Amino acid sequence: MLCKRIIPCLDVRDGRLTKGIKFKGNKDIGDPVESAKEYYEQGADEIVFYDITASHEKRGIMIKVVEKVAAQIFIPFSVGGGISSVEDMREVLLAGAEKISVNSTAVKKPEIITQGAEAFGSQCVVVGMDVLKVDKSDNIPSGYEIVIYGGRKRTGIDALWWAKEVERLGAGEICLNSIDADGTKQGYELNLTRLISENVKIPVIASGGAGNPQHMADAVTKGKASAALIASIVHYGEYTIREIKEYMKQRGVPVRLKW
Amino acid sequence: MLAIIDYYAGNLTSVKRSLDYLGIKNEITDNEKKIEQSCGIIFPGVGAAGSAMKNLVSKGLDDILKKQVSKGKPLLGICLGSQIILEYSEENQTKCLGLIPGVCKRFSHDLRDEMGNPINIPHMGWNQVTILYDNPLFQGIENNMDYYFVHGYYPSPKKEYILGTTNYGIEFCSVLGREGLWALQFHPEKSGRFGLKILDNFYKFCKTV
Numbered sequence: 177m178l179c180k181r182i183i184p185c186l187d188v189r190d191g192r193l194t195k196g197i198k199f200k201g202n203k204d205i206g207d208p209v210e211s212a213k214e215y216y217e218q219g220a221d222e223i224v225f226y227d228i229t230a231s232h233e234k235r236g237i238m239i240k241v242v243e244k245v246a247a248q249i250f251i252p253f254s255v256g257g258g259i260s261s262v263e264d265m266r267e268v269l270l271a272g273a274e275k276i277s278v279n280s281t282a283v284k285k286p287e288i289i290t291q292g293a294e295a296f297g298s299q300c301v302v303v304g305m306d307v308l309k310v311d312k313s314d315n316i317p318s319g320y321e322i323v324i325y326g327g328r329k330r331t332g333i334d335a336l337w338w339a340k341e342v343e344r345l346g347a348g349e350i351c352l353n354s355i356d357a358d359g360t361k362q363g364y365e366l367n368l369t370r371l372i373s374e375n376v377k378i379p380v381i382a383s384g385g386a387g388n389p390q391h392m393a394d395a396v397t398k399g400k401a402s403a404a405l406i407a408s409i410v411h412y413g414e415y416t417i418r419e420i421k422e423y424m425k426q427r428g429v430p431v432r433l434k435w
Numbered sequence: 436m437l438a439i440i441d442y443y444a445g446n447l448t449s450v451k452r453s454l455d456y457l458g459i460k461n462e463i464t465d466n467e468k469k470i471e472q473s474c475g476i477i478f479p480g481v482g483a484a485g486s487a488m489k490n491l492v493s494k495g496l497d498d499i500l501k502k503q504v505s506k507g508k509p510l511l512g513i514c515l516g517s518q519i520i521l522e523y524s525e526e527n528q529t530k531c532l533g534l535i536p537g538v539c540k541r542f543s544h545d546l547r548d549e550m551g552n553p554i555n556i557p558h559m560g561w562n563q564v565t566i567l568y569d570n571p572l573f574q575g576i577e578n579n580m581d582y583y584f585v586h587g588y589y590p591s592p593k594k595e596y597i598l599g600t601t602n603y604g605i606e607f608c609s610v611l612g613r614e615g616l617w618a619l620q621f622h623p624e625k626s627g628r629f630g631l632k633i634l635d636n637f638y639k640f641c642k643t644v
Contacts, residue, residue, distance in 0.1 A: 177549050178603060179561040179581055216627070221561055250453055252583060252625050272452060274625065297481060299557060299585045349559070377544075379555050400552065402560065432561045432581040435627045 177430040180396040181221035181403035182417055183381060184410050186211055188257075189228045191237035197411045209244045215410070216249040218417045219435045223249070224277070224351075224405060227257035235264075239271050246272020254302055256351075262291045269296055277351060279304035280324035283331055283338075286345055293346030302381075303342040304351045307335045307368060320368055327355040335368070336375060343376045350380045351405065357385030361409070364391055369399030381405050389415060389423035396429055437638060438473035440500070440516075441465040442480075442490040450479045450513065453624040453631055459638045465494050475641030476500070476508060478618075480515030484539065484588070485527025487515055497532055504534055504616055509641045511572075511634075512618030517590050517611065520618055526588050535612060537592030546604025554604040557587040564609050564621065566599045571640045572610075572617055572633050573599075580629050582621035584609075590620060615644065 187194040188208045197205045197214075205211045212223050225245075227238045235258060242255060255268045256277035265276045265288075282289055282303050292301040306327050312319040320335035339350055352372050354365035364382045373380045379402035382395035392404040409415055421431040439450055441463045454461040454477075461477075462469060470476060478500065480487055491497045504510055512520045519531040524539035531539070546554045561581040566573050589607040598617070599610030609620040617637070623630035 177563070178554075178558065181560055246449070247452055247456065250456070250625060250631055251627055270448070272449065274449075299481075299559060348557075377553070377555055379559060402555065434577065434580055435629070 179221065179430050179432045180401075180424065181381075182219075182392065182420055182431070183222045183224055183403055183405050184215045184220050184417070185224040185226060185383075185405050185407045187226050187228055187407075188238065188241065190234050191229075191241055194228065195411070198413045208241050209248065212245050212249055212253070215417065216251055219421065219432065220251065220417055221432055222251060222274075222403070223253040225253065225255045225257075225273075227255060229258060239267060242268060242271035242273050256302070256304055260285075260288075262288065262295055265292050265296065265300070269300060275300050275302050275349070277302035277304045279306065282342065283322060283324050283333065286341070289342055289345040289347050293348070298346050298348035298378075301347050302349045302351055303347040304353065305335060305338060305342075305372075306353050306355050307365075308355045309365070309368070318371065320371070323355060327358075336371060339372045339376050343378050347378060349378055350376065351383055352380050352401075353383040353405075354385060358383075360385050361387030363387060364395040364399055364401075364404070366394060366399045369395055369401050373400035373402075379403065389420040390427075392420055393424045393427040393429055396424075397427070436473050437461040437475050437477055437641065438470045439463045439477045439479060440470070440496060442487065442494060442496055447479055449622075450477055450624045453634055454638075457631060457635050457638070459635070465496060467495075467499050470499055470503060474509070474644065475637065476503060476510040477513065477637075478510055478516035478520065479513040480519070481585075482515055483526055484515065484519055484524035484529040484531065487519055488529050488531060491519075491532075500532060501534065507615065507644065509615045509637070509644055510534075510617070511637045512612075513624070514586060514620060514622055517618030517620050518586075518588055520616075521590055521592060524588065534616060535592050535596050535618070537590065537596065537611075539588050540591050541588050542604065548604060549602075557585055558589075558603045559585045561626075562601050562603060562621075564599045564601050566610065568598060570598055570610075570617075571614070572636050574636050576629050576632055582609075582619075582623070582626040582630060584621045586620060590618065615640070
């Protein structure tokens with residue numbers, strides 16, 4: 177049976193993690209390569225790097241990080257943030273990433289999804305969606321609106337429409353982040369997760385709100401997601417990936433438990 | 436030295452990185468002499484069957500691979516490589532290498548998973564492989580471990596070439612071949628420690644030939 181995936185997300189700025197990660201045993205790690213290795217050994221199914229490097233000049237630092245990660249970890253990993261052209265995609269994929277993710281850029285230039293899929297295959301192209309719950313309206317019939325620039329700018333685009341649209345354009349996967357749930361640790365936005373998962377054929381990664389293993393299990397059962405993105409819950413040593421997966425297994429969720 | 440066949444098909448460098456990590460000498464090449472000199476061939480691939488076969492033929496690699504395999508050179512096909520070593524692929528209606536009897540089929544959109552939900556296509560993520568017979572490639576690895584898959588088509592070889600299976604809406608063949616000529620539908624280079632072990636086992640086998 178296809179396993180539900182647990183995916184730690186690492187925020188990187190200028191080649192360093194934005195916040196040090198405290199692994200159990202109080203290992204405090206600020207190096208994204210070392211942290212990725214640790215999660216690889218702990219049983220992460222995939223790893224996401226989010227590059228929040230501000231300047232174009234410093235993009236090369238991230239490429240170096242990707243090359244180092246690719247030489248040492250042998251599970252898929254993706255890179256998002258600051259990718260604005262097919263050339264950027266190519267650079268990251270050649271450095272060894274399995275997938276690239278686009279978010280605000282995809283809203284502004286949707287053709288980048290198709291171009292990326294044609295050049296590298298749909299499986300390489302993940303579209304990140306930041307979603308805000310709003311009142312239902314003619315423009316936003318689902319009651320969920322796409323926001324960009326890390327949630328700062330509303331777009332007037334309906335999230336359900338956009339999810340179907342990115343699938344049509346050739347996206348291979350959607351990473352669905354609820355701005356409302358993000359940082360709350362109260363659980364994923366399950367209504368949103370299920371709405372999108374049931375209406376596209378490509379896999380959906382639930383993101384935002386994870387506070388305990390039950391939330392991950394809910395995301396992939398009630399929310400029908402294929403994977404759950406996690407950050408602070410593992411970064412601060414509250415749970416290990418194995419603990420999360422063992423809980424999910426008990427709930428009857430297929431997960432990868434031997435690695 | 437292992438030769439990784441270069442035919443512009445997807446991410447060859449990830450296979451190279453995993454062999455480098457294992458300390459196995461390897462070279463990405465389309466050169467007949469180099470392939471001849473290698474102790475074994477890795478035939479990877481990501482992409483579509485039609486363009487992959489076109490590239491192989493245009494480089495003359497189809498004949499080189501057939502010749503090497505007939506001389507007993509060990510070969511390991513990966514992903515698309517596990518599909519186009521068959522006779523035919525439903526993808527782009529492509530005539531393929533025919534090193535192993537059988538065809539490559541498309542996952543049907545009507546298929547449902549064990550929970551009754553429609554399956555996503557492509558099949559992407561970690562899934563179990565059940566090995567049916569003892570096999571040098573899987574030596575030292577527990578059976579029914581999870582490996583990383585990304586594919587919309589699957590190999591369907593003649594029954595005696597089915598070495599391992601995986602469930603995704605249907606039970607399909609995920610490991611195929613015969614001694615010295617193997618193919619994996621999943622990506623060993625992205626499947627963590629067990630995947631690396633398979634690559635290492637393949638190299639060890641090559642050195643005994």
